[in-house]
Amino acid sequence: MVEVVSLVTALLYGFVAVLLWKFILVLIEYKHVLDVTRHIPKLKYHHPVWGDYFMMKEIGDYHKWLMEDVQRTGAKWHVLWVLFLYPVYSVEHPDTIKAILKSSTSKTKGVGGAYTVLEPWLGNGLITIFGGLKWERNRRLLTPAFHFDILRPYVTEYNQVADILLAKLASACKMGQSIEICSHVTLATLDTLLRCALSYEGNVQDKGDDHPYVSAVKTLSILVIERFMNPFLYPDFVYYRTKNGKKFLEVCDYVHEFAMKIIGSRRQALAENPDQVRKRRLDFLDILLTARDENGQGMTDEEIRQEVDTFMFAGHDTTSSAIYWGIYALGKYPEVQEKVYEEITAIMGEKTSLDWEDLQQLRYLNLVIKENMRMFSTVPSISRQLDVPTVVEGVELPAGSRIDIHIDTVNHRSDIWQDPMEYRPERFEEANIEDPYSYIPFSIGSRNCIGKNFALNEQRVVLARIVQRFRIKVDPTHEVHRFPDLIMKAKTGIKLFLEERTK
Numbered sequence: 001m002v003e004v005v006s007l008v009t010a011l012l013y014g015f016v017a018v019l020l021w022k023f024i025l026v027l028i029e030y031k032h033v034l035d036v037t038r039h040i041p042k043l044k045y046h047h048p049v050w051g052d053y054f055m056m057k058e059i060g061d062y063h064k065w066l067m068e069d070v071q072r073t074g075a076k077w078h079v080l081w082v083l084f085l086y087p088v089y090s091v092e093h094p095d096t097i098k099a100i101l102k103s104s105t106s107k108t109k110g111v112g113g114a115y116t117v118l119e120p121w122l123g124n125g126l127i128t129i130f131g132g133l134k135w136e137r138n139r140r141l142l143t144p145a146f147h148f149d150i151l152r153p154y155v156t157e158y159n160q161v162a163d164i165l166l167a168k169l170a171s172a173c174k175m176g177q178s179i180e181i182c183s184h185v186t187l188a189t190l191d192t193l194l195r196c197a198l199s200y201e202g203n204v205q206d207k208g209d210d211h212p213y214v215s216a217v218k219t220l221s222i223l224v225i226e227r228f229m230n231p232f233l234y235p236d237f238v239y240y241r242t243k244n245g246k247k248f249l250e251v252c253d254y255v256h257e258f259a260m261k262i263i264g265s266r267r268q269a270l271a272e273n274p275d276q277v278r279k280r281r282l283d284f285l286d287i288l289l290t291a292r293d294e295n296g297q298g299m300t301d302e303e304i305r306q307e308v309d310t311f312m313f314a315g316h317d318t319t320s321s322a323i324y325w326g327i328y329a330l331g332k333y334p335e336v337q338e339k340v341y342e343e344i345t346a347i348m349g350e351k352t353s354l355d356w357e358d359l360q361q362l363r364y365l366n367l368v369i370k371e372n373m374r375m376f377s378t379v380p381s382i383s384r385q386l387d388v389p390t391v392v393e394g395v396e397l398p399a400g401s402r403i404d405i406h407i408d409t410v411n412h413r414s415d416i417w418q419d420p421m422e423y424r425p426e427r428f429e430e431a432n433i434e435d436p437y438s439y440i441p442f443s444i445g446s447r448n449c450i451g452k453n454f455a456l457n458e459q460r461v462v463l464a465r466i467v468q469r470f471r472i473k474v475d476p477t478h479e480v481h482r483f484p485d486l487i488m489k490a491k492t493g494i495k496l497f498l499e500e501r502t503k
């Protein structure tokens with residue numbers, strides 16, 4: 001009996017000693033992190049226990065405080081704390097952004113990683129996949145889906161989607177009242193992606209939330225942000241016990257099933273009649289189903305499903321944000337709108353839809369699109385996790401450090417842009433951007449946006465078609481506020497008057 005007691009006591013002592021040792025290691029690591037971060041600029045609100053995150057009421061505060069500090073001090077980067085435990089470095093100058101993005105740094109992973117909350121929905125699709133060989137293989141397999149030969153026929157789809165959008169806008173503003181445009185535009189860009197990715201035409205613009213897929217994608221986008229903004233919901237064992245956590249899984253199952261059904265029936269159709277592909281316009285799904293890697297291996301249905309969901313997530317809200325802020329800017333700056341109108345009239349004449357060749361001539365509209373995406377940063381920030389120790393501004397950050405890349409802040413720095421708060425498309429004509437890292441709406445480097453040209457073409461068609469048909473005016477009774485979520489949203493929507501130009 002005495003022997004058992006001494007054995008238990010020894011085990012207990014051993015256990016406590018291991019715990020103590022681990023605790024000392026954590027303290028040493030913590031002290032090291034404190035040393036590393038000592039001279040890095042901090043934000044004005046910080047709590048020694050709660051860190052910075054809980055000091056923010058909403059993600060917009062983060063952007064506001066960063067911007068204020070950059071304007072005051074010219075800082076190129078900052079450090080923020082998640083609780084008091086671990087730092088997140090925020091880079092917001094071309095020099096510090098370059099230090100991170102010049103090599104292929106991976107996506108953030110694990111609890112609290114910005115992309116982790118998306119994983120149950122998007123799996124290992126290109127946006128969320130950490131990095132490494134699997135990302136390289138999938139990126140290689142997906143790149144042909146964005147070749148110009150594939151994108152060219154999509155112009156017809158953009159025009160058809162614009163036909164429906166314009167008809168809806170025309171009928172909504174018939175009574176001379178202003179209308180909220182964000183929801184209409186978002187349905188239009190989702191319609192475009194469903195057509196171009198899956199050749200699915202489900203009348204989604206008219207059905208809106210009554211279409212189960214539309215409502216599911218909307219729900220997922222909302223739930224993802226809600227979780228991201230609340231570190232208490234990061235651990236899976238907490239989140240999936242909440243009502244919204246359960247709902248999230250349920251809706252994920254539905255969207256996965258929706259895509260899997262289409263993938264399954266297309267694979268079968270292709271096997272039965274491979275020639276049919278050659279006879280019609282190719283969509284993304286055709287490319288993904290027929291892509292082969294260097295070992296002759298194709299993608300599994302599950303891999304394709306993850307990429308399809310990724311296109312839906314990465315491609316529709318982003319493009320819609322760029323378009324609705326673009327329409328708003330045209331309403332707010334009528335002289336710019338008139339120059340766009342003149343250019344379009346000269347190119348299109350009596351035609352009401354645009355061809356591929358027309359898109360190449362929209363010189364002024366291209367400047368406008370660039371300025372829209374600077375002023376209303378479509379994707380306000382992205383995240384990375386260092387694979388190897390990396391030196392930023394003379395400070396070596398350890399491998400594993402989390403980095404936020406603040407595209408919105410760099411877009412408004414007065415040491416990069418002259419009068420950054422002024423809306424002036426001509427700025428992109430006058431001076432070549434000297435440093436490519438100072439303007440990165442589609443990110444830069446190996447993990448840049450694969451859908452850039454797809455998104456630019458869609459913006460060109462929709463904006464040109466709207467300006468050709470309507471005179472856009474802002475509603476002076478409705479205040480518009482930027483809200484930097486995962487994409488730049490408008491906090492209370494955007495209300496505009498649209499007058500038919502023929503009247």
Ligand code: HEM
Pocket residue numbers: 126127139310311314315316318319322378379382383440441442443446447448449450451452454455456
């Ligand atoms: C105006 C519209 C768009 C903007 C501003 C935009 C912006 C971006 C940005 C900033 C990234 C980097 C994300 C990160 O590093 O976390 C990205 C990546 C990506 N985008 Fe876009 N995007 C747009 C439209 C699209 C469209 C239409 C598609 C697909 C149809 C798409 C598919 C992707 C994918 C798959 C990635 C991940 C690429 C990789 O990691 O290899 N995007 N996009």
